[in-house]
Amino acid sequence: MGASFSTQTSVYFKKIARIAMREKAWKFIVFAGIIAFIVAAVVGGDMFSTYDDTKSGFFTIASACIWIGIFNSIQSVCKEHEIIRSEYRQGMKISSYIIANVLWQAVLSLIQSVLTFVILCIFVDFNSDGIILSAYVEYFTTIYLLIFCSAVLGLMVSSVSGNPTTAMTIMPFVLILQLIMSGVLFELEGFAEGLAVITFSKWGMSAFGSIANLNSDSYSLAISEAFPNVVRLEEEECFNHEASNLLLAWGSCALIAAVCVVVSIVSIKLKNKDS
Amino acid sequence: MYDDKTCFINENAGNGAALLVFDATRRPVSYKLSRHMTLGRRKPDSVCNITVVSAITGSQQGEFIYNDFDDSYYYCDNDSKNGTYVNGRLVRGRNHPVKLSDGDIIRIDHKILSKPHDQAVLIIFSKSIDFNSSWNQCMLSPGSVISIGRDSTNNIVINDITASRRHATISNSDNGILLYDNNSQNGTSVNGYDINKVQMIYDHDVILIGRTVFVVIGNMLFYNDKKENKGSLIVNIDKKTVGVNRKVLIRDIRFEAEYGDFVLILGSSGAGKTTLINAILGDGKADGKVILDGKNLYDNFKTMKSQLGIVPQFLTLRLNDTVKNTLMDVADVKMDKRQYSKADKQKMIDEILEKVGVSGLKNHLIRQLSGGQKKKVSVATQLVGFQKVFICDEPDSGLDPASRIQQMEILKEVSQNNKIVMVISHGPNDAINTQTGETLFTKVLVIAKSSKDNAGHLAFFGPVNNALSFFGVQSLQDIVLKINPKHEGGQGLADLYIDKYNSLNRRV
Numbered sequence: 001m002g003a004s005f006s007t008q009t010s011v012y013f014k015k016i017a018r019i020a021m022r023e024k025a026w027k028f029i030v031f032a033g034i035i036a037f038i039v040a041a042v043v044g045g046d047m048f049s050t051y052d053d054t055k056s057g058f059f060t061i062a063s064a065c066i067w068i069g070i071f072n073s074i075q076s077v078c079k080e081h082e083i084i085r086s087e088y089r090q091g092m093k094i095s096s097y098i099i100a101n102v103l104w105q106a107v108l109s110l111i112q113s114v115l116t117f118v119i120l121c122i123f124v125d126f127n128s129d130g131i132i133l134s135a136y137v138e139y140f141t142t143i144y145l146l147i148f149c150s151a152v153l154g155l156m157v158s159s160v161s162g163n164p165t166t167a168m169t170i171m172p173f174v175l176i177l178q179l180i181m182s183g184v185l186f187e188l189e190g191f192a193e194g195l196a197v198i199t200f201s202k203w204g205m206s207a208f209g210s211i212a213n214l215n216s217d218s219y220s221l222a223i224s225e226a227f228p229n230v231v232r233l234e235e236e237e238c239f240n241h242e243a244s245n246l247l248l249a250w251g252s253c254a255l256i257a258a259v260c261v262v263v264s265i266v267s268i269k270l271k272n273k274d275s
Numbered sequence: 276m277y278d279d280k281t282c283f284i285n286e287n288a289g290n291g292a293a294l295l296v297f298d299a300t301r302r303p304v305s306y307k308l309s310r311h312m313t314l315g316r317r318k319p320d321s322v323c324n325i326t327v328v329s330a331i332t333g334s335q336q337g338e339f340i341y342n343d344f345d346d347s348y349y350y351c352d353n354d355s356k357n358g359t360y361v362n363g364r365l366v367r368g369r370n371h372p373v374k375l376s377d378g379d380i381i382r383i384d385h386k387i388l389s390k391p392h393d394q395a396v397l398i399i400f401s402k403s404i405d406f407n408s409s410w411n412q413c414m415l416s417p418g419s420v421i422s423i424g425r426d427s428t429n430n431i432v433i434n435d436i437t438a439s440r441r442h443a444t445i446s447n448s449d450n451g452i453l454l455y456d457n458n459s460q461n462g463t464s465v466n467g468y469d470i471n472k473v474q475m476i477y478d479h480d481v482i483l484i485g486r487t488v489f490v491v492i493g494n495m496l497f498y499n500d501k502k503e504n505k506g507s508l509i510v511n512i513d514k515k516t517v518g519v520n521r522k523v524l525i526r527d528i529r530f531e532a533e534y535g536d537f538v539l540i541l542g543s544s545g546a547g548k549t550t551l552i553n554a555i556l557g558d559g560k561a562d563g564k565v566i567l568d569g570k571n572l573y574d575n576f577k578t579m580k581s582q583l584g585i586v587p588q589f590l591t592l593r594l595n596d597t598v599k600n601t602l603m604d605v606a607d608v609k610m611d612k613r614q615y616s617k618a619d620k621q622k623m624i625d626e627i628l629e630k631v632g633v634s635g636l637k638n639h640l641i642r643q644l645s646g647g648q649k650k651k652v653s654v655a656t657q658l659v660g661f662q663k664v665f666i667c668d669e670p671d672s673g674l675d676p677a678s679r680i681q682q683m684e685i686l687k688e689v690s691q692n693n694k695i696v697m698v699i700s701h702g703p704n705d706a707i708n709t710q711t712g713e714t715l716f717t718k719v720l721v722i723a724k725s726s727k728d729n730a731g732h733l734a735f736f737g738p739v740n741n742a743l744s745f746f747g748v749q750s751l752q753d754i755v756l757k758i759n760p761k762h763e764g765g766q767g768l769a770d771l772y773i774d775k776y777n778s779l780n781r782r783v
Contacts, residue, residue, distance in 0.1 A: 002609050002610070002611065003610065007607065007608075007611075011608055015604050018596065018600065019593055019596055022595040022596075083593065086585075087591070087605075089584060090609060090656075091608055092608055
């Protein structure tokens with residue numbers, strides 16, 4: 001009988017954190033800061049001016065968060081498959097190993113989220129009415145959820161992939177899928193609309209849009225500057241400034257991440273079923 | 276025809292095998308076994324070597340006979356009136372010798388073993404009980420509760436790292452004697468079977484906790500000083516089948532490897548080497564038994580799985596962690612913190628680092644070590660905890676000759692730490708001591724595919740020199756040529772050697 005689940009999780013969390021520090025994990029934080037700075041500098045001035053610019057700004061922020069998150073973890077498990085096989089045979093619980101990785105990503109994502117949000121706040125005025133809490137807290141929570149849940153998605157891709165090359169090959173497809181399914185670049189219908197339900201970009205946009213109350217008449221369309229009588233014909237329900245909308249978006253992100261954790265554990269167990 | 280004479284005389288025959296005997300006097304008596312010893316009732320004109328006070332034992336009840344060929348002891352019942360029970364199974368008659376393994380329990384008793392006859396005799400056969408160890412006793416008086424473990428607060432303290440701090444408790448209540456396992460790391464067994472939390476204990480039951488043997492005789496509990504770490508792996512496979520047609524892959528594989536053995540597994544391709552490995556590891560269970568230190572692996576798989584290891588073909592270390600942290604994490608994962616303190620683990624790690632010769636590098640990062648040092652650390656990680664058997668499927672494949680030798684030397688080092696290492700290798704001649712030129716292996720196991728049933732059979736198991744004599748070859752590599760089919764460039768003598776081995780093995 002080996003150590004318990006909680007003990008093993010603690011052992012692996014400390015090990016992952018220790019090694020991450022030696023492998024210069026601060027690079028991920030600096031990298032997140034640089035991305036946030038570029039995004040903020042580009043979209044900051046135009047945020048909350050028109051509907052189009054605000055929506056594009058949120059799309060850019062959501063995309064950056066997803067990118068930062070996936071990049072955090074995409075190589076974390078796939079480079080350790082041989083080690084995992086050996087340690088599993090010695091009594092390691094795969095669930096402990098994955099949960100420890102998730103916890104480390106939670107910490108790393110938190111630091112990155114704080115940095116990203118602080119930099120964004122320098123360029124963007126997020127001061128508005130929140131839905132449940134203050135708008136600052138809600139925006140920060142959304143950014144954190146997007147980075148963390150994307151990191152968990154990256155963990156899943158890494159677990160399923162046999163090696164780092166495969167993981168890095170899959171990553172662009174996952175990112176493109178996230179961008180397309182946000183519903184910003186293209187209008188989604190039918191199957192694509194259904195598929196969008198399992199992407200963080202869709203729920204991230206929904207959360208940002210509802211906090212900012214994008215359906216509000218205060219956001220004019222960009223085209224309105226030339227043609228003042230042009231109005232939006234159809235509001236997007238997911239942008240309604242309602243608690244149910246925000247909680248649904250946050251909950252969906254958390255649920256997808258939970259599924260990713262389960263898939264990660266199952267895929268590694270399947271890889272080692274003969275060990 | 277083949278020559279089957281005299282190449283198997285072992286000068287150290289039966290070295291260390293002993294019997295612990297409890298007769299009607301209810302006192303333990305030890306006997307060191309020689310090549311041939313007889314067992315009978317004690318009387319003035321008795322000619323037996325081992326005499327017992329017991330009215331139900333025959334004047335010449337049975338014999339213990341050493342067999343050179345397989346380096347094993349057998350028990351023969353001399354057509355006694357009451358017969359003899361070996362591990363609970365009645366044997367009677369000279370034509371049914373029973374091969375004895377470490378921890379086997381021999382009883383002369385009546386049918387209901389849970390209620391022993393007052394003249395019953397209990398004999399424990401062991402290669403691991405220290406012949407000269409003293410035996411202690413403890414009264415199991417009604418209402419008493421006896422705690423057993425490493426912690427000094429226990430009633431019976433076992434100074435043995437394989438026992439947990441508070442390992443087990445024995446209570447004598449109105450319902451009888453109950454044995455409780457306190458979520459111990461390595462479990463508690465009764466008569467060779469792991470118990471599940473609690474079990475009723477009967478007179479003449481044999482309990483194993485860590486490496487200490489407890490025997491219940493009436494209301495007395497006898498226990499020895501700790502056993503030597505000299506256990507064994509006994510493989511007794513009738514057959515392993517696969518698919519809906521139940522195709523037989525291997526059949527009649529029986530051998531016993533002891534701690535310290537470095538066993539080479541040889542065989543033609545498709546003979547069933549990997550199938551055998553999987554059967555031993557419990558990944559593909561076969562019809563039969565795999566017994567480690569007297570406990571059946573298949574019956575106790577959950578608790579015993581961690582005692583079997585696969586030595587990875589490649590280095591499986593995280594390069595940016597220190598040697599010390601790497602080993603401590605392995606210990607933290609393998610060993611329950613409720614049963615083993617940080618100090619216990621640190622002591623174990625320090626000893627292991629000393630053994631493999633990297634104690635001066637414990638604060639180094641793995642990536643700062645040389646290739647050889649990394650391999651030593653890799654071996655050290657395998658030694659942490661309680662693994663007893665290591666199995667390696669072609670650990671030398673894809674390596675250059677120098678690395679192959681190094682890899683084999685490291686595996687040899689593992690076996691020398693009182694472990695059993697079994698290796699499948701297609702280049703066994705590379706596994707030599709670079710200074711003496713002698714092979715590193717202590718024993719050879721050969722599986723050959725029989726043309727009769729197209730299944731893998733045991734064609735040899737024993738010391739390396741015996742193997743070379745048996746097959747009439749100069750090097751281990753040549754053995755495969757003997758048994759390989761002709762269309763694969765061999766001599767196609769598999770059936771011949773299977774029959775030869777079986778005929779020699781049957782002879783007692």
